[in-house]
Structures are given as C-alpha cells and as structure tokens.
Amino acid sequence: MIRPKLSLRRPLAVLGAVLLGLTGAAAVAAPASAHHTTITATAACDQLSGERVITWKVENSEVNKDATIRKVTASPATPVTVAVEGAGTKPLDQVVIAQGSFVEAVQRVPGDTAKATLKVKAAWYKDNKTQRAENEGSINLSADEPCKPAPTCVDASKAKYSHTFDGPKGTATVKLDGNLPLCGDTKQYFTLVSYFAPRPQFATPQYVYGTPDSDFVGGNQTEIELNVEIPNCHTQVDLIWGDKDKVIDPLVEGGKRYDNLKLGSPGAPGNRSTGPQGWYNGGDKSCTTPASTFASNCDGTVTVSLSNDGKISKYPVEFEVKGENGFSKKVTVEPGKANNDTVVPAESAGKIEVLVDGKVIEGGTYSWQRPEDCPLPTVTTEADCENFTLTASNPEGGLPVKVEFSYDGKTETRTVAAGKSESVTFKAGKAETALVALPDLELEMEAVYAPEGDCGGGGGGGEEPGLPVTGAAAGGIAAGALALLAIGAVLFVVARRRRVRFTA
Template sequence: MIRPKLSLRRPLAVLAAALIGMTGAVAVATPASAHHNNISATVACDQLSGERVITWKVENRYRTATVKGVKANPNTPVTVAVEGTESVPLQGFVIPQNSTIEAVQRVPGDTERAELKVAAAWYDKERRGSDDRRMRVPTSEDTGTIDLTADGTCAPAPKCVDASDAKYSHTFDGPKGTATVELKGDLPLCGDAKQYFTLVSYFAPRPQFATPQYVYGTPASDYLGGAQTKIELNVGVPECHTQVDLIWGGVDEVIDPLVENGKRYGDKKLGEKGAPGNRSSGPQGWYNGGSKNCTTPTSTFASACDGTVTVSLSNDGSISKYAVEFEVRGANGWSKKVTVEPGKADNETVVPAENAGEIEVLVDGKVIEGGTYTWQRPEDCPLPTITADATCETFALTASNPEGGLPVKVEFTYGDKTETRTVEPGKSEKVTFKAGDDEVALVALPELDLELEVVYAPEGCGGGGGGEEPPGLPVTGAAAGGIAAGALALLAVGAVLFVMARRRRIHFTA
C-alpha cells in the first residue's frame, strides 16, 4: 500500500501558467454507507495544448481512507501532485481523516462531460490480523460528474491569424499624401499570406468629388505579411484640385481614370462602414481638396498694323489635365468663347480693330493672370508720308497712308488756316493753301503724336512770298526739270523725315 507524504500547501504550479479556471457543476452519487467521500470538480482550458484540465477534489470526513479503485470517463490518468515527486496515481492514495486531496485529469478539448468514480476503504485501528478483509470496516464507491460545455470548446491558442480574420488600424493625411497601416494584435498573418494596401492621388476638376479624375504620379503600395506588420505609404499630391484614397488591395485595384458612371472604390476605402474597409480602424481614408484648377490657362497678344489684335490661348502646362473654356472680351460688347483641350493652344482668335480698345481673357468668369491688353501700334508699321508742291501762288501738301494700316487723322496748318483730313489705308489726301508770307506749314498726326514742319520756299519767284530768286537760276526752260527733280526728292525726304519726327518737329524745305 502506497502512503506518500501529503503536502496540501503547494499549489499545482505546473498548471498555473496555462490554465484558466472555472467551476463546473458536479453531481455526487452517495452510497448507502456510513462512510463516503464527497467529490467535486473544476475545469480549465490549457491553451497551449488545447486540452481541458479537470481538478477533482475528494473530501474524506472520516478516519483515514485508502483509494482502492478509480474509474474515469474519459479514460485518462487521474493523478495527485506530491511534494518531492511529479505526481502519483489517485488509485492507492491514502487520504487522512478530515482531509481533501486534489487529483488532476486531462481530457480532450471537445469533451462535453466527465465522470469520476472513487472506491475507498476505511480501516479499524483496533482490529489487527493477517486477513485484510477483516481489518477493513465500511467501504464505498462515490461518483462525481461535471458538464464541460458551459464555456464552449477548448482549443489551443493560435500562433498566427488567418488573413480573412485579421484586423488592422490606419492613419491618413490626405493633403500631405501619407498613410500607415498596421496589423492589430501580436500575431502575424498565417503562412505566406500577404495583404496589400495602396495610396493613390488624382487630378480632380473640383475641390469636391467630381469626375473625370486622373492618377497623379505613381500610387504607393505595400503589404502586411510575415515579419512585416506595419507599412508606411507616401504619394505626391498635385498642386491643384485633388482626391487622395487609401484603399484595400494592390495597384491592380487602382481605377484610372475615375469617370462619370464608372467604377468606384466604395467599401474598399479604409474607414468605410462596410467590408473590407471596416476591417481597419482609423479616420476616413479619403480626401478631396486643393485650391486651384488643374489647368494652366495663359494668353498672349499680338497687335497688327490694321488695329486688330490676335489672342493666343494656351492650355499647355504641367498640371493641364482638363479642357479650358476661355472667353475673350473686347470693347463695345464684343465677345468670343474658345475651348482649348489639355496640352493644346489656339492662335485663331482675332479681335477686330473697333473692339480692340480693351481686351480681357476670362476662365470661369475671372480674368486670368496677364489676361488684359490694349492695342499698341507695332514699331514696324509704315508711317504715312507727306509731300509738298510749292509754286509762287500755292503751297500744296499731300498725306499718303500705306496699305495695311489704320485710317490716320492729319492736320495741315499754314498761316491762320487749318485743314483736317482722315486718310484711309492705301489712299492720299491733298490740301492746297494760297501762298502767303508765312514760310512754314505744320503737318500734325495727333493720333500718332507726330508733327512735321514744311518750309515754303518755291524757286524762281521774285519779291515776297518765297524770298529772293537765287542768282543764276533760270525761271523757265531747264529750271522746270529742276523743279520736278526737287519734287521727287521732297517725296523721299518727306518720308524719311516723318519717320524720325516722333514727339519732335523736323523742318524741311519745299
């Protein structure tokens, strides 16, 4: 008979780290005997092995008893921990009077019910002899049961998390184009599983959601799996209206472009209410904003000598992703709308001369930068020419306006008389004054801020009006050819001198 030394002060230390205890309901069958044992039990789950651990308590309220038989269902060992040794079987164990022993049984994790029967014998100390049956006084067989289903099944603690069950957390900063995604908990994804996440930014037509949208730069994508349990994502954000999305999946999930009535990310955006986006906790993973249009509308102007202005409209810039509708406005209510596709230019808008006083180029009802202009006379435009024909009786002045220009206003003044003419392009206007004592005529082009002085000095006239006849020059005959040659020279000189006469007077003799 085994009579090991008991120590009830030492807990079952070998089980403490792995067990989660809970008390089960135990039914005890008591024999019709004056001596019996009370049997109760508690159960815990060993998450390392996935087994249930039952702790049976056998209480002896009478004289010393010896366990003669043990029947367990399920049929697994029932042992008692003893100081100095790992454990001994419950069968054969001696239970002192008024003592309780704890015996441990391990059963499969899916066991629903356990039962323990303990047969014990009590000995009469006054009766001694060789016949063991004579020395025994009452014997009993007591039964205890426990329901193991109260806390569900018992399974080993997982060493990894299945990708389909994994949970995540994320951060998101749309204006900066940054995000992080992290696997929740201490367990990695099981096996070779990888879960990808992608951050993508777009050109957008408005600071609120609108289409079409075009991917800007290269999306940032990475995965969680293996030893990698946290990722950081960074993308460039355009300097204009934009949308930034943090989505569930790899770059193959990116939609480019986002168009009206087309595909959408929906619940794939992290932070959404539906799956899979709701499997990551954090802020909403999408952003719409930006302070200016994703276009680069520009305009240039070119004045023509005829008074018209050609307006060149361009939509060719690094952020020009959308067509631009320009409006060109001129004086007197003149207006024209021109649509320029991205990356293109239009050079066919001509503002008529009568409307070119003040020109504006607008986009979305606002004048664009550098979009105002007023016609300016080009420096290479030919100037009007002035010719003079002086006789002893008359002083004739002719203004000629080259073709391809604007009508020009000319003021002729001689003595106390002034004549004004408007000379059309390709035409001439002649004014004839009666010769007098004044030696200079003034020709002014006020619109061009030009003046020209023409000296009245006819040849061959005696007396007043033009001065004295130069000695040695005949009045008739060959002198007539000299006068004609002088007139031709005056034409050439007049043209040259007038070109040089801006903002100053030039004198020449006719």
C-alpha cells in the same frame, strides 16, 4: 502486511497554463453499500493545448479504514492520474486512499467534451474480510464554451488596425492592434495615393500625381509609414486598404470609387482600422497654367494667343477674352495645347482682358500698340501759279488715318481709309510752305510751294511723285527723311511735333 498511507490531503496543482473558470461540482451516485467513495469534479481550460482539464476528487467514506482503488472507468477514455510527491504521477487505480481522506486525480479530455464520467471500484478490509463498492461521478460541460488553444497569431481576416493620416502633408501610419502577428506568411497591404483635382472639394476627373506609396503589415512588421508627394494645386489624398493594384487612375464621373476601402470608413474593410478619416480634399490653386500673349496688327486688331501647357496643366481651361465696346469671346484650350485664333477687332482693342473663372490671369491685360513695321501714308503734290494741291494716300492693311492739311492760314481735315486717297486744293498764296500733319501718329511734314516756271509771266505746274511719310511714332525721338526731287523743289521733312524746313 503493512499498508502504506499516502498523505494526499494537500490539493494537487494542475500542470500547464490552465484557466481557472471552474464548472459546477459533479453529481454523486448514491453509495452501493456502507463503504463508498464520493466523487466530485471541477474543470478548467488549458489554452496551450486546447484541452479540458478535469480534477476528480475521490473521497474515502471510512474514517478508520483505508480504501484501495481496484478499477477506474473513465468516459472519455483518457488517463486519470494522481500526482505523487517526488515520484511524478501514477494511475488512479493504483492509489490507496487513507481513512477519512481523499485524492485528486487529473484527466485531460478534448476541448469540446460535453460530459465526462468516472466510475471507481474500491475495496476495504474490515472484519477480517474484504468489502467492495463501486460509485460514479460526472460533470456536465455542455454549458461552457468549447476550450480552444490560446492564439499565437491573428488571422488576417479578423485583424484590427489603427492609423494616423495627414492629408495636406501626404503622410500616414498603419499599425496592427494587439501583441500577436498575422498568421503564417500573410501580408496586408495599405496604400497612400495623391491626385491632381479640378477643385478643392471632391470633383472629377482626377489624375494620380507622382507614385503611390504601398507597404504591408505581416511577419515581424506590425507597423508601417507611408509618404507621397502632394501637387502644388488642388488635390485629393486617399489612404486605402490594399496594394497599388487597388489604385484608380483616373477617377472619372460615373467610374469606380474607393468607398469603404478608405481607412476610417463606416463599412468593411475600412472600418477595421480606427483613426481619422483617411481622405482629404484641398489645395489653394488650380491644376492648370493658363497664359496669354498679344500681338498688335497694323489694321488695329490684336491677335490673342492662349496656352495651357504648363507643368501642372491637367485640365481644359475656359478662357474669356474681353475687349471694349462689349466684345467677349470664350475659348477652351485642352491641357498641353495652345490657341492662336482669337482676334480682337480694332474698335475693341483699346483695353483687352483675358479671364479664367472670372478673374484676370497674370499678364492678361493689353492695349493695341502700332507695330513698327506698319507702312506709313504717302503724300503727293501738284503746284502751279493758281493752285497748290496736296494728296494723302493710305496703304492697304492699315487703319484709317486722320490728315490735317494747312496752307496760308487755312486748314482742311480729311480721314483717309486704308487703300484710299484724299486730296485738298488751296489757292496759291504768299506762303512758301504747307504743313501736312498726322495727329494720331504724331507725325508732321512740310511741303514747299514751288511752282514750275515764272508765275509772273504765267507759268505751269507739275505733279510731284508720291513721297512716304516717315518718322518716329509717339514717344520716339524726332527723326525724319529728306527727299529732294530732281524736278521741282518739293521737300518733305518729318519730325515729332516740330517742323524742320529744308531748302534746295
């Protein structure tokens, strides 16, 4: 009988994707007789399957006799095979080991196997008889990490990211690190949000501006871009871990905070993304629109209207209204509201300023101006051959008015309070007219001295009815009004710093 010899001197390659981190050689049992097999082993991890791949090297101790493998016992009890060139594989117990040679057999065991053993019974034909021997080899795998399949995706709870962030521009990107997608249908959301803020540093309350931008990493999408609008005032911008449900609106004193949800934070989950800090505070103007208007009153006071109702008015505004002589009043106006209750007294209305945060707001300066519809003082006269009496009356609701009465080279000055009258009596002289001037209003008028009757024979006089002082105020065009009385020749002419005399 011819026994075929298998040429197995070339080490056999282990099929599949196998890592070459080898363990130590297996222990070899002492031979039971002069004939024996020597068994050693190495192991590697197949990261595709997660199995340990053990390569058993079985050597024939005889240099001039072939060894026929009769029985193989493996623990764990998985197949032990030998690659045959051109013929695939065959079980180890069907192999003949050529004299002085060896075979390499492959066994796949679970990835968490701690120890594997291999018993081999072999037979030699020598001296016209068959001789048998059994030997055992083993390999200790307990010191190695368990073999696991190489991942094809990354678990969302362990995924790492990197990000960019530009707070002033309201842009950010988030990218999944590595080459593996998230496992299954998992989606990890990230959100970019901007706020109205009361200060360019962190302060509350804050209100969401526009619409937060939210997107996810998952499936084939491994990188996202986020963009939000930034208000044209103080703002805060945050890049947070999670979807829009995580957005806090408003951010208030003592309320919830994003803390480590912000990407780039020192703690989880924000620290699972590398990049700059994902938050920004800035803006160079207040998120309010303070405004003021003014209305002069006839009594010299000024009513100041304050409003806080512009497009970006999100916060109360504390106005300060200041006037001359130490006048100051602070008024807080809520967003979207106005206040019309501030009245600056006449003695302080010469210069008015409206301030916010210590600065005069745009259009916030004013001085009292006499309204065009304010009633003017009136003058009445009484003339006889002995006296010429002039009386000035100031209507209710106006300012005190200074009146200068001049006749026949003499001048008397009176200040007439609102709702009061003042009279001046001159001795009748040769002058035909008297001048009544209101210097504060830049108004003048002439009254003709025309007593009733013939003063040569002793005549009487009469009181003329009241006549209004009318005409242009300072800076106006000279104007006047003519009132010719039916009884008595008293005429009042009003002009700007000039006198026009009319005669009846």
